[in-house]
Amino acid sequence: MDFEHILNELNDSQKQAVANYQGPSLIIAGAGSGKTKVLTVRIAYLIANGVQPWQILALTFTNKAAREMRERIGNLIGDQQARYLNMGTFHSIFAKILRMEADKIGHTSNYTIYDSSDSKSLIRKIIKDLHLDPDSYKQGAVLGRISKAKNNLVTAKAYANNDKLKQFDRETRMPDIYRIYQEYSKRCKQSDAMDFDDLLLNINILFRDNPDVASHYQNRFKYILVDEYQDTNLSQYIIVKKLSELHQNITVVGDDAQSIYSFRGAKIENILNFRNDYKDYKLFKLERNYRSTKNIVNAANSLIAKNKNQIQKKIYSEKDSGNKIKILRANTDIEEGYNVVSHIFDLSYGENYKYSDFAILYRTNSQSRIFEEALRKRNIPYKLYGGTSFYQRKEIKDLLSYLRVVVNPNDSEAIKRIINYPKRGIGATTVDKLETAAASQASSLWSILLNLHNFSSSFNAGTQKKLMGFVRFIQEKMTELGNLNAYDLAQKIAQDSGILKDLFLDKSPEGVSRYENIKELLNGINEFIETEKEQDPDAEVGLPKYLENVALLTDMDAKDDDIPKISLMTVHASKGLEYKNVFIVGVEQNLFPSQMSSGSEKEIEEERRLFYVAITRAEHNAIISYAMSRRKWGNFNMCNPSRFISEINPEFLDMPSNFNLIQKSANQESIFESFNEKPKGFSNFNKKSTNFGKFKSTKTSSFKNFKPDNAQNITLGMTVEHARFGLGKVIALEAEWPETKAEIDFKTSGKRQLLLKFAKLKIVE
DNA sequence: GTATAAACACTTTTT
DNA sequence: GTGTTTATAC
Numbered sequence: 001m002d003f004e005h006i007l008n009e010l011n012d013s014q015k016q017a018v019a020n021y022q023g024p025s026l027i028i029a030g031a032g033s034g035k036t037k038v039l040t041v042r043i044a045y046l047i048a049n050g051v052q053p054w055q056i057l058a059l060t061f062t063n064k065a066a067r068e069m070r071e072r073i074g075n076l077i078g079d080q081q082a083r084y085l086n087m088g089t090f091h092s093i094f095a096k097i098l099r100m101e102a103d104k105i106g107h108t109s110n111y112t113i114y115d116s117s118d119s120k121s122l123i124r125k126i127i128k129d130l131h132l133d134p135d136s137y138k139q140g141a142v143l144g145r146i147s148k149a150k151n152n153l154v155t156a157k158a159y160a161n162n163d164k165l166k167q168f169d170r171e172t173r174m175p176d177i178y179r180i181y182q183e184y185s186k187r188c189k190q191s192d193a194m195d196f197d198d199l200l201l202n203i204n205i206l207f208r209d210n211p212d213v214a215s216h217y218q219n220r221f222k223y224i225l226v227d228e229y230q231d232t233n234l235s236q237y238i239i240v241k242k243l244s245e246l247h248q249n250i251t252v253v254g255d256d257a258q259s260i261y262s263f264r265g266a267k268i269e270n271i272l273n274f275r276n277d278y279k280d281y282k283l284f285k286l287e288r289n290y291r292s293t294k295n296i297v298n299a300a301n302s303l304i305a306k307n308k309n310q311i312q313k314k315i316y317s318e319k320d321s322g323n324k325i326k327i328l329r330a331n332t333d334i335e336e337g338y339n340v341v342s343h344i345f346d347l348s349y350g351e352n353y354k355y356s357d358f359a360i361l362y363r364t365n366s367q368s369r370i371f372e373e374a375l376r377k378r379n380i381p382y383k384l385y386g387g388t389s390f391y392q393r394k395e396i397k398d399l400l401s402y403l404r405v406v407v408n409p410n411d412s413e414a415i416k417r418i419i420n421y422p423k424r425g426i427g428a429t430t431v432d433k434l435e436t437a438a439a440s441q442a443s444s445l446w447s448i449l450l451n452l453h454n455f456s457s458s459f460n461a462g463t464q465k466k467l468m469g470f471v472r473f474i475q476e477k478m479t480e481l482g483n484l485n486a487y488d489l490a491q492k493i494a495q496d497s498g499i500l501k502d503l504f505l506d507k508s509p510e511g512v513s514r515y516e517n518i519k520e521l522l523n524g525i526n527e528f529i530e531t532e533k534e535q536d537p538d539a540e541v542g543l544p545k546y547l548e549n550v551a552l553l554t555d556m557d558a559k560d561d562d563i564p565k566i567s568l569m570t571v572h573a574s575k576g577l578e579y580k581n582v583f584i585v586g587v588e589q590n591l592f593p594s595q596m597s598s599g600s601e602k603e604i605e606e607e608r609r610l611f612y613v614a615i616t617r618a619e620h621n622a623i624i625s626y627a628m629s630r631r632k633w634g635n636f637n638m639c640n641p642s643r644f645i646s647e648i649n650p651e652f653l654d655m656p657s658n659f660n661l662i663q664k665s666a667n668q669e670s671i672f673e674s675f676n677e678k679p680k681g682f683s684n685f686n687k688k689s690t691n692f693g694k695f696k697s698t699k700t701s702s703f704k705n706f707k708p709d710n711a712q713n714i715t716l717g718m719t720v721e722h723a724r725f726g727l728g729k730v731i732a733l734e735a736e737w738p739e740t741k742a743e744i745d746f747k748t749s750g751k752r753q754l755l756l757k758f759a760k761l762k763i764v765e
Numbered sequence: 766g767t768a769t770a771a772a773c774a775c776t777t778t779t780t
Numbered sequence: 781g782t783g784t785t786t787a788t789a790c
Contacts (some may be wrong), residue, residue, distance in 0.1 A: 194777085366777095572777085597777075
């Protein structure tokens with residue numbers, strides 16, 4: 001293979017980082033410096049130099065990154081070769097290894113992966129069972145503590161013996177966390193289930209207790225590459241260290257300035273201390289930013305310079321200066337939504353940008369709603385990443401729970417979800433009795449169900465019959481596991497369980513959309529099978545394979561149509577992505593930086609890195625927006641602009657004329673003064689501000705003054721707005737109020753039938 | 766056992 | 781304000 005021309009496309013430091021592939025390497029890759037390119041070419045180069053693809057282990061942070069890299073490597077060396085690369089997230093790669101070695105750590109190869117909502121509901125149950133006060137033991141906090149312990153390789157047993165941790169728990173009024181942790185681990189094992197953190201912890205335990213297994217994988221993985229190394233936690237660090245022990249061909253890529261996951265145990269020290277771990281390491285710095293204009297890069301540099309703890313580097317851009325970073329000021333959060341959307345509107349028409357050239361980035365998911373509403377109002381298509389994902393929806397989790405139970409009937413969390421859905425007359429008392437029995441036998445719900453005759457005194461004949469019916473249903477589907485592929489079996493289960501019928505009969509708009517979601521999930525399974533077959537035509541794609549995949553999916557991975565859309569996501573989710581125009585919104589004190597991360601300088605530094613990540617997503621324009629007041633939990637709060645705005649060198653900023661005034665009063669904490677001041681129009685940048693005022697007035701009068709009898713006034717041909725489906729035209733009406741049904745042709749989601757008394761429709765015109 | 770209403774927590778970020 | 785969990789009546 002001729003690599004000459006590929007290498008010649010790289011700059012000097014990139015070339016060095018590709019060609020020196022032996023031994024430990026640290027690649028410091030600044031934002032937009034062509035990191036993915038270097039990684040892909042380096043892997044292709046390894047293969048061109050005789051390394052077998054299956055000897056390469058490449059660990060990424062997201063599935064998406066892995067997929068894209070595999071594709072790009074495929075383009076360089078051919079898909080046939082790229083197929084055999086071990087490339088994926090830590091979680092997905094090691095979940096697969098754990099399937100193969102499951103018996104060595106007390107699981108079966110069909111083990112279930114619990115997502116965080118499974119974990120949370122299990123924790124809630126344990127708190128109850130241990131008679132602990134649910135007010136002092138919040139499930140989220142408890143799970144967080146357990147998660148942190150696991151990421152630091154502290155098992156339940158070790159936790160119980162750790163006085164320091166227990167001391168801390170006493171100080172925070174949760175002295176019994178170690179008991180919850182023990183019980184949680186026990187029940188996970190009984191359910192043959194692992195949570196996300198277990199996947200990494202158990203790999204460590206596997207390697208520790210089975211030197212032959214460890215040695216097998218050490219031999220196999222001759223070359224190891226880790227992307228986003230600054231965001232690895234201790235558990236991941238130890239795995240990587242162990243695996244690279246033999247060959248020492250370890251390459252880590254990262255940027256300490258973009259370390260933003262310490263809240264979930266990531267240790268920036270891993271990248272800072274690489275030099276101590278591997279003494280004869282090679283260091284490569286990629287400092288030229290190919291993504292952004294000079295102004296954006298310089299602004300970001302001036303901000304991150306405020307952080308003390310970092311590896312020295314000079315990120316620079318050879319592009320034009322470009323526009324300064326514009327600062328937008330709004331009086332309220334709602335006005336901020338309109339400001340930003342209006343600005344997007346102007347930019348896209350004025351400068352001919354596509355909607356897919358825009359991203360709105362926020363600190364917390366809850367901020368998305370206001371922008372969604374503003375975008376819908378202007379009929380601008382958008383895509384929301386994160387938040388309640390598709391896979392978290394009730395109906396989806398219900399069907400997935402059936403699939404999980406058929407693959408692993410010991411999965412008690414899944415059984416509890418579906419044992420009475422669709423309704424089969426098995427109520428809470430029955431489930432309670434089953435759980436008590438299971439606890440007394442230290443076994444799963446399923447094993448109680450199988451031995452129901454031993455507990456016949458606890459359940460009356462009718463109940464027993466119903467339970468047996470459920471057991472038979474599951475068993476019947478289990479026998480199909482070998483014959484049917486994932487799609488056919490899932491389809492059959494959806495059908496025979498009555499889920500499809502139940503949702504089909506529910507004609508409320510919610511029911512209709514649930515039905516469609518189930519259809520979409522089934523289509524997704526079918527698609528999964530097809531892509532797997534493309535990779536390997538002989539592969540049997542059964543339910544277990546699908547479930548493993550779906551457990552580790554996020555909605556960043558969802559496929560999408562080709563309609564250009566604005567992207568809405570948290571700053572965390574935007575890492576690794578780039579957009580021509582980036583709006584960073586809600587840039588206020590106590591929001592960004594977050595109130596919860598303002599305690600120590602260390603936390604502030606992480607928030608600053610997060611802000612750095614946000615700015616450096618932009619290629620042409622970065623726009624920062626803040627509001628002077630914002631609704632939180634129902635009531636209004638006054639806000640001040642974020643300290644980060646004033647930490648950027650002002651020569652790269654385009655400030656609103658009234659910013660200084662606000663800053664001053666903010667410092668004096670007399671923000672009310674400036675708030676009450678009447679702004680001169682909505683935005684001093686927007687020429688269409690008259691238009692804009694109109695928008696605002698419709699908005700304020702809409703949902704607030706919404707009359708319940710409004711729906712009765714809907715007539716044929718009206719344009720209406722639905723909270724979820726957006727704008728649509730009424731094309732048919734039938735039956736008398738309150739049974740009136742309307743057929744509405746929605747612009748984005750097509751024709752739908754809605755019952756007027758349920759559908760929250762707003763008359764637009 | 767089920768359907769409805771009231772109470773409750775939730776908001777920092779995610780594999 | 782929202783979605784989920786518990787209390788109450790049927």
